[in-house]
Amino acid sequence: MDEPTLIRRAASGDAAAWESLVLAHQQAVFRLAYLLLGDADDAEDIAQETFLRAWKALQRFDPTRLLRPWLLSIAANLSRNRRRSAGRYLAAMTRAFREQPIETPLAEASAQNTDANNLWKAVQHLDLPDQQIVYLRYFLELSVTETAETLRVAEGTVKSRLSRALEKLRRIIHQDFPVLAEGREA
Amino acid sequence: MSELDFENQLHAIAKTMNYPRTPDIAGFVSSRLRHFDRLSAAPVTKPRLLSRTWAWSLTIVFVLLSSLLLIPPARAAIIEFIQIGIVRIFPRPIEPPIEMPQTATPHSFAPVTATPYLESSTLLIDLSRLAGERTLSQAQTLVASYYPILLPTYPPDLGEPDHVFVQDADGSITILVWLDPRDPEKVLMSLHFIPEGSWAIHKSEPVTIQETFVNGQGAVWAVGPYPLRLSNGDLEFMRLIEGHVLIWAVEDVTYRLETALPFVEALKVAESLQPLP
Numbered sequence: 001m002d003e004p005t006l007i008r009r010a011a012s013g014d015a016a017a018w019e020s021l022v023l024a025h026q027q028a029v030f031r032l033a034y035l036l037l038g039d040a041d042d043a044e045d046i047a048q049e050t051f052l053r054a055w056k057a058l059q060r061f062d063p064t065r066l067l068r069p070w071l072l073s074i075a076a077n078l079s080r081n082r083r084r085s086a087g088r089y090l091a092a093m094t095r096a097f098r099e100q101p102i103e104t105p106l107a108e109a110s111a112q113n114t115d116a117n118n119l120w121k122a123v124q125h126l127d128l129p130d131q132q133i134v135y136l137r138y139f140l141e142l143s144v145t146e147t148a149e150t151l152r153v154a155e156g157t158v159k160s161r162l163s164r165a166l167e168k169l170r171r172i173i174h175q176d177f178p179v180l181a182e183g184r185e186a
Numbered sequence: 187m188s189e190l191d192f193e194n195q196l197h198a199i200a201k202t203m204n205y206p207r208t209p210d211i212a213g214f215v216s217s218r219l220r221h222f223d224r225l226s227a228a229p230v231t232k233p234r235l236l237s238r239t240w241a242w243s244l245t246i247v248f249v250l251l252s253s254l255l256l257i258p259p260a261r262a263a264i265i266e267f268i269q270i271g272i273v274r275i276f277p278r279p280i281e282p283p284i285e286m287p288q289t290a291t292p293h294s295f296a297p298v299t300a301t302p303y304l305e306s307s308t309l310l311i312d313l314s315r316l317a318g319e320r321t322l323s324q325a326q327t328l329v330a331s332y333y334p335i336l337l338p339t340y341p342p343d344l345g346e347p348d349h350v351f352v353q354d355a356d357g358s359i360t361i362l363v364w365l366d367p368r369d370p371e372k373v374l375m376s377l378h379f380i381p382e383g384s385w386a387i388h389k390s391e392p393v394t395i396q397e398t399f400v401n402g403q404g405a406v407w408a409v410g411p412y413p414l415r416l417s418n419g420d421l422e423f424m425r426l427i428e429g430h431v432l433i434w435a436v437e438d439v440t441y442r443l444e445t446a447l448p449f450v451e452a453l454k455v456a457e458s459l460q461p462l463p
Contacts, residue, residue, distance in 0.1 A: 015219040019212050026211040040206040051215045053402045060457055074402030077436065081404075116203040119196070129437065138193070139200040152401075152436070153334050154461040166192060180199075 007063040010055070018058075022051050025068055028140055029075045035120070035135045036079040036128075046082065050075040069142070069149035076132055076150070118180045125172045130165035137162060318353040325350045326462055329358045332381050333439045337362070340458035341451075347377075375445040375455070382438035396449070398432075400441075400456045405434035407449050432456055 001009075001020075009017035029050050033043035054061075054071055061070060123134050136147045137158075148155045173180050320328065326335050329352060338344055347362035348370075360379040366372040396407045409430045432443040432452045441459075445452050 015216060018219065019216045022212040022215050027208045030208045030211060031205050034205060040209075043206075044209045044211070047209075047211045048214050050402070051211060052218060053399060055215070055219065057399055057402060060454065070401070077401075077403050080437070114202065114204065115199045116201075119199045120203065134196075138196040139203060141197070141200075152336070152459070152461065154463070157334060157461065163189065166189060166196075169196075170192065 003067060004063045007058070007061065007067060011058045011061065011063070018051075018055055021067060025071050026051070028068060029071050032072055032135060032140060033075050033079050035139055036076065036132065037082065038124075042082065043079075046075055046078045049078055053078075066146060066149060069146045072136065072140070072142075072150045073152065080128065115180060118177050119173075122169060122172050122177050122180065125176065126165060126168055130161070130168060133158065133161050134165055134169065318351045320350050320352050322346055322350050322462070325352045325360055328352050329360055329379070329381075332358055333379060333437075334461045335360055335362075335379065336459035336461055338377070338455045338458045339460050340454045344455075373444075375443065375447070378440075378442040378444070380440040380442065382440075398449075398453065400432070400434040400453065401436075403434050403436055405432060405456075407432050407452070 001017075003021070003024075006017045006021050010021060026047060030043050030047040033046035033050075034040060037043055037046065050071055053074055061067075123131055126134065133147065133151065136142045136150055137144075142150065144155050144158050148158045151158065153161075322335070329335065337346065344364065348365040349361075349363040351361040351363070353359045353361070358381065362377045364374045364376070366374045395409075398405050398407055407430065430445060430447070430449070430452065432441075432445075432449075434441050434456065441456070443452055443456050445455070447455065
């Protein structure tokens with residue numbers, strides 16, 4: 001059954017159709033939330049909430065549109081709100097309350113010392129809108145069209161924002177991740 | 187290395203990213219949907235334990251709020267407004283909620299394919315007193331580095347706005363205005379784009395408020411009339427709004443859709459926003 005049909009059936013209350021759609025898109029949604037939040041538990045929360053909110057709003061969704069950009073847009077908004085609402089301030093307070101600091105997933109990831117994790121760390125130096133566009137385009141491998149739909153901007157805007165983000169990323173890699181830069185040049 | 191080579195390298199490296207195993211989101215969602223009908227499938231409760239970070243965070247918030255609630259002025263400040271983006275709403279005591287669109291068969295609503303009948307409200311904006319009128323393309327150029335100007339694609343025959351204003355209020359606020367073609371003295375709808383750092387807008391005492399979502403983003407629907415107060419700490423401006431308003435925020439931009447449309451139609455307009463071609 002094709003996606004528009006599943007969307008129409010789900011919008012009319014068919015939970016099984018919605019489950020098929022969740023299965024098809026849960027990995028991308030979870031991964032985007034993970035990349036933005038750096039915590040698997042938080043990413044799982046965001047992914048669950050994304051699909052429940054989308055289900056609730058499905059009757060208003062145009063089934064001729066692509067579902068994945070819409071879902072990723074919801075997940076990105078929820079992730080951003082989570083980062084912003086309590087985010088850094090509470091994380092700092094939380095650390096202050098703990099006797100033993102808990103190793104963050106980022107620290108665990110960096111220990112693996114792979115190029116991908118170094119790249120992820122480099123991307124985290126960008127501001128949030130730039131991070132988001134890099135994650136969508138290169139980590140989740142969305143097309144320019146899908147990226148534009150997710151961010152609700154024109155395709156030309158995606159291209160210009162990407163170009164600026166890549167320039168910043170080049171500088172960050174050159175300055176702070178020379179190992180990654182050497183690997184690229186080799 | 188060219189940009190294309192750099193992009194190819196990024197693609198290649200990002201492909202090797204080692205993600206945690208994707209949890210069974212579909213199973214969780216299905217179990218929720220089996221137990222609740224569409225109306226009750228609200229995403230506010232989760233059976234899974236919160237992560238340690240969030241458990242700590244929530245505990246701290248609870249302790250802080252509990253402490254603040256012991257102080258009467260602080261208590262009043264906490265419970266008496268709702269904030270969406272830059273807009274604060276100071277509601278009257280909550281009245282019975284209006285009907286929401288999630289019902290399976292909305293009965294106060296025209297067929298989906300029909301063009302809604304737009305009722306103009308009383309004059310929402312005194313256009314002759316509004317500064318900063320521009321063309322749409324001028325406005326787009328002026329605010330391009332802050333946010334994109336989006337236009338509703340619903341209703342399909344709405345077309346471009348009749349008036350476009352860009353006002354500097356410690357941030358470039360854009361206001362798009364559609365007039366009633368049957369009575370050009372009246373406003374059908376206005377859409378405000380308010381970037382972060384602009385004047386705070388206080389929307390006081392609407393008759394009814396309802397929390398909702400616009401494309402999954404938290405939003406508030408408020409039904410007037412109510413006084414709207416704009417302030418930046420030094421200056422203050424007040425006007426009476428007799429229309430309804432839908433308010434939501436995306437990234438650093440707050441959107442206000444003032445209209446005489448019913449809630450469901452306003453939501454459709456809000457969710458139809460698309461960037462200019």
